[in-house]
Amino acid sequence: MEILANLAHGFTVAATPFTLFLAVVGCFLGTIFGALPGLGPSNGVAILIPLAFTLGLDATQALVLLTSVYYGTMYGGRISSILLNIPGDEPAMMTTLDGFPMAKQGRAGDALVISGVASFMGAFLSTVGLVIMAPLLAAIAYLFGPAEYFALYLLAFLTLGGVASKNQAKAALAAALGLGIAMIGVDNATGMPRFTGGNLHLNDGVDFLVAIVGLFAIAEVFIFIESHGKNSAIGVALDKVSIPWRDLRSTFGTMLRGSGIGFVAGVLPGAGASLGSFLAYMAEKSWLGSRGRFGTGDPRGVAAPEAGNNAAAGGAMVPMLTLGVPGSGTTAVMLAVLMTLNITPGPLLFSERPEVVWGLIASLFIANIVLLIMNVPMVKLFVKVLMVPAWVLMPMVTMVSFVGIYSLTGSYFDLVLMVGFGILGYILRKLDVPAVPVILGILLGNEMENALRRAMTISNGDWTYLFSSPIAIGLWIFAIAGFVAPFFLRGKLKKPPVPATDDLNED
Amino acid sequence: MKKTLFGALLTSAALTFGAGSAAYATECIAPANPGGGWDFTCRQVGKLLYDLKLVDQPVQVTNMAGAGGGVAYTHVVTERNEAADLIVAASSATTTRLAQNAFAGMTADQVRFVGAIGADPGVIVVAKDSQFQTLGDLVEAIKADPGSVTFAGGSAAGGFDHMKPLQVLKAAGFDDIRSVKYIAVDGGADAITQTIGGFTQAMTGDMSETIGFLKAGDIRILAVLTEERVPGFDDIPTAREQGFDVVAVNWRGLYVPKGISDEQFNDWAAKLQAVADSAEWKQVMMDNGLAPFTKVGADFQGWVDQVVAETVTLSKEIGVIQ
Secondary structure, three states, rough: HHHHHHHHHHHHHHOHHHHHHHHHHHHHHHHHHHHHOOOOHHHHHHHHHHHHHHOOOOOHHHHHHHHHHHHHHHHHHHHHHHOOOOOOOOOHHHHHHHHHHHHHOOOOHHHHHHHHHHHHHHHHHHHHHHHHHHHHHHHHHHHHHHHHHHHHHHHHHHOOOHHHHHOOOHHHHHHHHHHHHHEEEOOOOOHHHOOOOOOHHHHHOOOOHHHHHEEEEEHHHHHHHHHHHOOOOOOOOOOOOOOOOOHHHHHHHHHHHHHHHHHHHHHHOOOOHHHHHHHHHHHHHHHHHHHHOOHHHHHHOHHHHHHHHHHHHHHHHHHHHHHOOOOOOOHHHHHHHHHHOOOOOOOHHHHHHHHHHHHHHHHHHHHHHHHHHHHHOOHHHHHHHHOOHHHHHHHHHHHHHHHHHHHHHHHHHHHHHHHHHHHHHHHHHOOOOOOOHHHHHHHHHHHHHHHHHHHHHHHOOOOHHHHOOOOHHHHHHHHHHHHHHHHHHHHHOOOOOOHHHHHHHHO | OHHHHHHHHHHHHHHHHHHOOOOOOEEEEEEOOOHHHHHHHHHHHHHHHOOOOOOOOOOOOEOOOHHHHHHHHHHHHHOOOOOEEEEEEEHHHHHHHHHHHOOOOOOOHHHEEEEEEEEEEEEEEEOOOOOOOOOHHHHHHHHEEEHOEEEOOOOOOOHHHHHHHHHHHHHHOOHHHHHHHEEEOHHHHHHHHHHHOOOOEEEEEEEEHHHHHHHHEEEEEEEEOOOOOOOOOOOOOOHHHHHHOOOOOEEEEEEEEEEHHHHHHHHHHHHHHHHHHOOOHHHOOOOOOOEEEEHHHHHHHHHHHHHHHHHHHHHHHHHOOO
């Protein structure tokens, strides 16, 4: 009951005409930031910070604007993943795997609607989770030490090979490449720069956004130029958007599972939305086993990662608000904004500044509904941004990529690096090596190494520390099972796949 | 088509806004992304410089992130060495990195440190149910078995947070500081989480990072590393009064290019002093958990030189630099 009263209070704070206006503007801008390759949630939010200060917004209003942008980018990222095979931001990466094949089969509209609804489910359920369980969930962070984090990342890593549907060795190669790139930069455990060649710009390592824009967007431009548009993803048609009720029903279970996994991944500090969408996709893939047609345009392959990444975005708010520990790169930016607004997130935020917390939560609900409307019935409006003739779109993608990356650091170096990644992406495409595991390797490799190094410091180099808690042991079992199971299932997989419609009741 | 143009325009407008364009006003470079400590310094000091009519036009804040401030530092030294209308945000992290040669060969004497106008006090923290009641208890436990205590902190190994416990142990006469265990996590709050979770035995960080957890009763601050007790937290003892003569504060201040005249340098020093003395700045400090710490001009430069020399010695001992 108390929760409902608080929530009602939150709505009175958030539902003024001006804050609603900010929510709509934020959602709109966020969806566009998300849809444009090169602009992701963290620079979308960062770009709007000066605006929030200039307009003299108070704490609640500023938070409403920034969280609407954050949620908006999570929705928007899928649009270019599906239509262009270029993830609009890093969490939308997994959506390319089945979203683009669907678009090629002429089902772009269905993919957009399914992923839009999945995004809504993920975001909505995780906001509910945030309301009910935030104080309880904060305690989860106390249960995760270096050993547990290492096992968690290991779990993700051992299932990476399964990302590609065709050639697992190539996926593993790509992951190893990403892992290698992750080693660049200052080593946290010793403070020494590694593989930077004395170049200061590499001290902070390679930014995922630079890698992702290079590997996907810039590589796409090269492919486009080479083939005069024939082999390029650009130009997938979208005729009409109707609501595929059958698919929505059949992916409902997927959305629920994806939301649950994404939310937990979001709650864990450091894991973030990318891990959420990745784990949601992989879990769904192994859950369905041979019954899924993942990688070839399975609607569930679109629903799972989108529910996962949006749920993770909500989950990431939990540690940010209750502990002051950012659960993702974007929440790190938002945390900084909170501090500047003289709000100190932490165990006391819920009791000391209830109007801020509950106003924020209410605005998340509002933003979600606005976003559902923008992204399902009105999705064509955003699609139009990407559905222009290739001779307009390609220069635009290139320009936005450069401007977006430059806005991250204001350094020419990252632009050069991005072009370098573009060339790498082109070569990988030619060799038929998937680019998604490269990014996951960079993203997860860093965190996994840090966790291992911390564990070794704490335990004085005793490796048994890695198996010292029930949580860690549980994660290890999952990790090993996830790695070994495909070998035993291989025989089973060769059987003709059961038609997708047959498994509806089993979900 | 219209929508496309609109989208593109909107985006580029927003971007221009974010990046900021150069004008003929004073420029303050924040060597990090918007929202961090350096950005805060630039925006607050910049605002007060203008509000107090110390400069004619609003101060332009430029964010130049990269290499923990190294990118901005290199930029100032190599390209803006004589810019009299340029100030750059700095903190303890800047001098620590300079002392450890983390800016690719750049040294601390290539710019002039013009002043610090506030500081976030260093603290040593344990979980509420920790066996350690005083800083002395913790130090004795490490002396007896260095492997028994791990510190968690928000900076990389060799960074400022790592230095704080090492300075305390040195002051206690413990010389084998390489055996002291430290793990670098993502920020002070994360370090506290690991300590409350029992994965590490103590946390080293800035006071502002700990206040929420302190009020909630999840942690105890064993010592604050300031000269005097911090106003508003009068029940927290300093390391000094517990017999460990260490002062380590994360100061917030500015540097200016080396090539400007002494007159221009002193002019900036005077302006910073005026900001530090203003009632508005005192309010900003109170709101943001900063303790008073004002040193400007030659006085500050001298203090920085001394801190850099100490950091070099300590860093060599732990092997961060040769």
